[in-house]
Amino acid sequence: MPRAVVLLSGGLDSYTAGAMARAEGFTLDALSILYGQRHALELEAARRVAHALGVERHLELPLDLRAIGGSSLTSDLPVPEGRDLSTAEIPSTYVPARNTIFLSLALGWAEVLGATDLVIGVNALDYSGYPDCRPEFVEAFERLANVATRAGVEGARFRIHTPLITMSKADIIRTGLSLGLDYGLTHSCYNPTPVGRACGRCDSCVLRAKGFAEAGVPDPALAR
Amino acid sequence: MPRAVVLLSGGLDSYTAGAMARAEGFTLDALSILYGQRHALELEAARRVAHALGVERHLELPLDLRAIGGSSLTSDLPVPEGRDLSTAEIPSTYVPARNTIFLSLALGWAEVLGATDLVIGVNALDYSGYPDCRPEFVEAFERLANVATRAGVEGARFRIHTPLITMSKADIIRTGLSLGLDYGLTHSCYNPTPVGRACGRCDSCVLRAKGFAEAGVPDPALAR
Numbered sequence: 001m002p003r004a005v006v007l008l009s010g011g012l013d014s015y016t017a018g019a020m021a022r023a024e025g026f027t028l029d030a031l032s033i034l035y036g037q038r039h040a041l042e043l044e045a046a047r048r049v050a051h052a053l054g055v056e057r058h059l060e061l062p063l064d065l066r067a068i069g070g071s072s073l074t075s076d077l078p079v080p081e082g083r084d085l086s087t088a089e090i091p092s093t094y095v096p097a098r099n100t101i102f103l104s105l106a107l108g109w110a111e112v113l114g115a116t117d118l119v120i121g122v123n124a125l126d127y128s129g130y131p132d133c134r135p136e137f138v139e140a141f142e143r144l145a146n147v148a149t150r151a152g153v154e155g156a157r158f159r160i161h162t163p164l165i166t167m168s169k170a171d172i173i174r175t176g177l178s179l180g181l182d183y184g185l186t187h188s189c190y191n192p193t194p195v196g197r198a199c200g201r202c203d204s205c206v207l208r209a210k211g212f213a214e215a216g217v218p219d220p221a222l223a224r
Numbered sequence: 225m226p227r228a229v230v231l232l233s234g235g236l237d238s239y240t241a242g243a244m245a246r247a248e249g250f251t252l253d254a255l256s257i258l259y260g261q262r263h264a265l266e267l268e269a270a271r272r273v274a275h276a277l278g279v280e281r282h283l284e285l286p287l288d289l290r291a292i293g294g295s296s297l298t299s300d301l302p303v304p305e306g307r308d309l310s311t312a313e314i315p316s317t318y319v320p321a322r323n324t325i326f327l328s329l330a331l332g333w334a335e336v337l338g339a340t341d342l343v344i345g346v347n348a349l350d351y352s353g354y355p356d357c358r359p360e361f362v363e364a365f366e367r368l369a370n371v372a373t374r375a376g377v378e379g380a381r382f383r384i385h386t387p388l389i390t391m392s393k394a395d396i397i398r399t400g401l402s403l404g405l406d407y408g409l410t411h412s413c414y415n416p417t418p419v420g421r422a423c424g425r426c427d428s429c430v431l432r433a434k435g436f437a438e439a440g441v442p443d444p445a446l447a448r
Contacts, residue, residue: 059292061287061291062288063287064285065332067283068283068332068336069336070335070336096331096333096335096336097328097329098332099372100331100332100368100369101325101328101329101332104321104324104328105292105321107324108289108294108319108320108324108325109292111294111320112292112320131372131374131376131377132372132373136371137368137371137372140372143367143368144324144361144364144365144367144368145324147361148321148324148355148364149320149355150318152355
């Protein structure tokens with residue numbers, strides 16, 4: 001079975017993306033980055049999700065992006081609440097170059113593991129407008145991966161899988177439920193609320209709540 | 225004066241690249257990564273070089289790539305010695321995705337600093353054949369940077385400066401000397417030799433020695 005490296009945050013998107021790749025026949029290895037995020041508790045959820053996905057390896061890599069800052073997720077800036085998600089404005093929760101950094105690390109690890117498939121749960125529909133969640137970013141990274149690596153030079157063809165990129169949050173949830181996923185394992189809130197709980201006001205909580213409402217099912221993380 | 229982020233290893237290439245950018249009129253900030261390299265002593269040289277370049281900030285970021293491995297620079301694999309540098313073979317000192325990872329971190333930091341210029345001392349002539357030192361890699365990263373970031377989306381245009389990319393090692397050294405650089409500050413050896421000293425047998429030592437010989441000057445790091 002081909003092997004894929006999935007970036008796993010502990011949220012519902014990366015869990016679903018991983019499950020979709022597994023359903024396609026990939027053996028999974030999971031990479032989670034402890035980047036100094038204020039909601040570092042999500043790593044506990046990532047461990048549960050990695051276990052539920054039956055990943056072969058789960059690498060938790062520390063990389064303290066607070067040294068770089070520039071985001072309310074990695075500094076003392078307040079996380080915006082009750083934001084109008086229909087605006088084009090990129091909120092302060094944007095972490096400069098985060099998905100570029102994370103995919104780079106996944107690429108390096110994949111090369112060591114002999115894998116050419118990377119999975120990332122980015123979404124460009126029900127999202128916060130982050131530039132590194134859009135198809136043009138993913139395409140540019142895929143092109144880069146093939147010239148950046150020994151494997152690429154030797155003829156391997158890296159693929160960045162973004163199964164959620166054009167899905168609504170409700171469709172993501174419906175798909176995950178059809179694959180038997182337990183979203184009670186996940187954590188989405190940007191604030192350092194207890195794992196599996198939610199502030200209900202940050203972008204991540206609002207998008208998640210909207211998704212469950214539109215899917216017509218209760219959020220099992222909140223039902224606890 | 226425009227601001228540029230220079231990736232600084234402590235070796236002579238990044239020192240020269242930084243000095244060339246400074247001579248072009250850039251104010252410099254330097255980024256060095258403590259990545260678990262066996263020659264971590266190079267960080268001491270990076271500090272000296274950063275000081276000599278008069279950088280405004282020098283960020284030393286820990287990111288332990290030994291967790292990923294796959295390279296003789298980040299594992300117990302022996303560093304090859306006395307290699308034939310004319311072969312196309314990529315040696316075990318290749319660190320998977322290293323320059324992709326390092327440029328990603330420089331990109332994130334540049335965005336926070338309001339800089340759009342990154343400087344990296346890669347060279348595709350007197351080098352070890354690493355894929356992420358070639359022009360096609362640099363072009364692909366530059367394209368990526370502009371779609372990956374808030375600054376790029378808002379109209380900024382990132383540039384990756386690679387002033388050494390087509391220079392011979394001798395030309396790099398001649399250029400640096402003409403700019404008044406003290407290469408006695410630098411450290412190039414891949415082995416954990418004392419700072420400023422050299423094993424004389426790894427690729428990095430061989431290329432450096434060849435450069436000084438062709439430039440017709442003694443290596444001040446060895447003259448001590």
